[in-house]
Amino acid sequence: xxxxxxxxxxxxxxxxxxxxxxxxxxxxxxxxxxxxxxxxxxxxxxxxxxxxxxxxxxxxxxxxxxxxxxxxxxxxxxxxxxxxxxxxxxxxxxxxxxxxxxxxxxxxxxxxxxxxxxxxxxxxxxxxxxxxxxxxxxxxxxxxxxxxxxxxxxxxxxxxxxxxxxxxxxxxxxxxxxxxxxxxxxxxxxxxxxxxxxxxxxxxxxxx
Numbered sequence: 061x062x063x064x065x066x067x068x069x070x071x072x073x074x075x076x077x078x079x080x081x082x083x084x085x086x087x088x089x090x091x092x093x094x095x096x097x098x099x100x101x102x103x104x105x106x107x108x109x110x111x112x113x114x115x116x117x118x119x120x121x122x123x124x125x126x127x128x129x130x131x132x133x134x135x136x137x138x139x140x141x142x143x144x145x146x147x148x149x150x151x152x153x154x155x156x157x158x159x160x161x162x163x164x165x166x167x168x169x170x171x172x173x174x175x176x177x178x179x180x181x182x183x184x185x186x187x188x189x190x191x192x193x194x195x196x197x198x199x200x201x202x203x204x205x206x207x208x209x210x211x212x213x214x215x216x217x218x219x220x221x222x223x224x225x226x227x228x229x230x231x232x233x234x235x236x237x238x239x240x241x242x243x244x245x246x247x248x249x250x251x252x253x254x255x256x257x258x259x260x261x262x263x264x265x266x267x268x
Contacts, residue, residue: 132234135195136267137244140226140255144204147230149195155232158192162228164205166213172260173227173245203228217248224248226255227264242267
């Protein structure tokens with residue numbers, strides 16, 4: 061075998077090895093690209109799964125809250141008159157830990173009955189307080205009061221020279237452990253011979 065033939069064989073072998081190395085390198089790059097693609101798509105899939113789980117959790121929470129609102133106790137005012145006030149549970153489940161406070165008062169000028177006003181005048185207000193452990197759906201609770209029409213100031217209230225207010229506060233818990241408050245207020249209107257929530261009482265008629 062001549063020297064030139066040997067040289068050619070070496071060149072050919074070197075080229076074959078180089079081609080094989082290039083192929084290995086290409087295969088490695090393809091594998092790396094594939095790995096990156098898989099990592100990116102796995103991250104996307106994980107994010108989508110987490111988003112789906114979060115959405116499902118929010119849906120469950122919203123459903124539970126909707127159920128609680130639909131099934132909870134709701135205490136509202138059932139009667140307001142010269143003989144006193146009456147509250148009633150119009151909800152679907154019992155109310156517990158009920159505290160019912162109220163008062164009828166004469167004022168020589170119009171006042172705005174608010175929580176701040178009641179707090180500032182609390183020492184001078186002889187609030188009547190009733191407590192009940194439970195009120196079932198449809199069950200009323202009455203708070204009687206002395207007939208204000210027998211009071212010596214009543215003629216002045218009838219003549220618009222004084223104002224007679226009834227107001228009250230009810231705090232209670234529902235069976236889900238959530239606290240709630242109902243407030244009410246009204247002023248005597250001589251022309252209608254009844255109470256009206258206007259004239260300073262608008263802010264104190266709430267239910268939560």
